[in-house]
Amino acid sequence: MTSATTTGALLSAHGLHKTYGSTPALAGADFSINAGEVVAVMGPSGSGKSTLLHCLAGIVPPDSGTVRYKDRDLSGMADGGRSALRRSDFGFVFQFGQLVPELTCTENVALPLRLVGVGRKEANARATSWLERLEVDDVRHHRPGQVSGGQGQRVAIARALVGNPGVIFADEPTGALDSLNGERVMELLTDAARDTHAAVVLVTHESRVAAYSDREVVVRDGKARDMAGVG
Numbered sequence: 720m721t722s723a724t725t726t727g728a729l730l731s732a733h734g735l736h737k738t739y740g741s742t743p744a745l746a747g748a749d750f751s752i753n754a755g756e757v758v759a760v761m762g763p764s765g766s767g768k769s770t771l772l773h774c775l776a777g778i779v780p781p782d783s784g785t786v787r788y789k790d791r792d793l794s795g796m797a798d799g800g801r802s803a804l805r806r807s808d809f810g811f812v813f814q815f816g817q818l819v820p821e822l823t824c825t826e827n828v829a830l831p832l833r834l835v836g837v838g839r840k841e842a843n844a845r846a847t848s849w850l851e852r853l854e855v856d857d858v859r860h861h862r863p864g865q866v867s868g869g870q871g872q873r874v875a876i877a878r879a880l881v882g883n884p885g886v887i888f889a890d891e892p893t894g895a896l897d898s899l900n901g902e903r904v905m906e907l908l909t910d911a912a913r914d915t916h917a918a919v920v921l922v923t924h925e926s927r928v929a930a931y932s933d934r935e936v937v938v939r940d941g942k943a944r945d946m947a948g949v950g
């Protein structure tokens with residue numbers, strides 16, 4: 720088995736159950752990921768992929784089961800503690816960049832740093848260097864409404880990486896892009912994550928996108944199953 724062992728994993732989950740009304744979304748899902756590892760979470764529509772990601776990231780509390788990050792048990796934490804952990808240790812990239820429309824691209828990327836108390840000048844300098852790395856520093860003074868989908872996604876990746884997170888959660892990060900842009904975005908995301916030793920939990924239904932991962936996990940009927948290593 721190529722999976723990260725639960726002992727020593729950076730992030731792991733055991734026996735997650737989550738039901739929305741009478742709809743079961745997770746039914747005993749297990750998951751684990753090591754630092755620096757890129758894991759693709761695949762599976763049919765409605766199988767529970769996004770719910771698994773939301774539970775792992777502490778956005779949604781599971782009905783039962785445990786989530787551990789480093790030596791901390793997210794399942795036992797109050798909302799405030801989980802929010803603080805998300806700000807300090809996690810980065811997020813969604814299908815549609817979800818950038819703040821009123822802010823420039825630099826200000827969007829600097830925002831996670833500003834929220835943890837980094838001064839404006841330093842936050843903007845660090846944001847600019849990530850925008851350069853993601854090849855979008857030419858749009859740094861633009862607002863999100865003035866950039867293309869591919870540029871917006873690169874800005875969103877810069878924002879996810881700027882705080883040097885332990886884990887990046889990416890839910891269909893290339894879903895709104897054409898294939899060429901999608902592949903470049905995946906290359907930039909996985910290269911940057913490997914350089915910074917961040918783990919990436921990548922939800923996708925495209926095998927071309929999953930090919931950028933080290934390992935694939937398939938979610939079916941709310942349960943996660945490890946597939947053979949692909950990288």
Ligand SMILES: Nc1ncnc2c1ncn2[C@@H]1O[C@H](COP(=O)(O)OP(=O)(O)OP(=O)(O)O)[C@@H](O)[C@H]1O
Nearest residue numbers: 739742743744762763764765766767768769770771
């Ligand atoms: N906030 C919610 N309220 C009610 N039901 C929900 C909610 N979120 C998810 N569900 C349901 O839980 C199940 C799992 O949904 P989830 O979004 O995790 O699946 P998914 O595999 O990510 O799907 P997709 O590939 O279509 O995005 C589905 O039946 C879905 O309708």
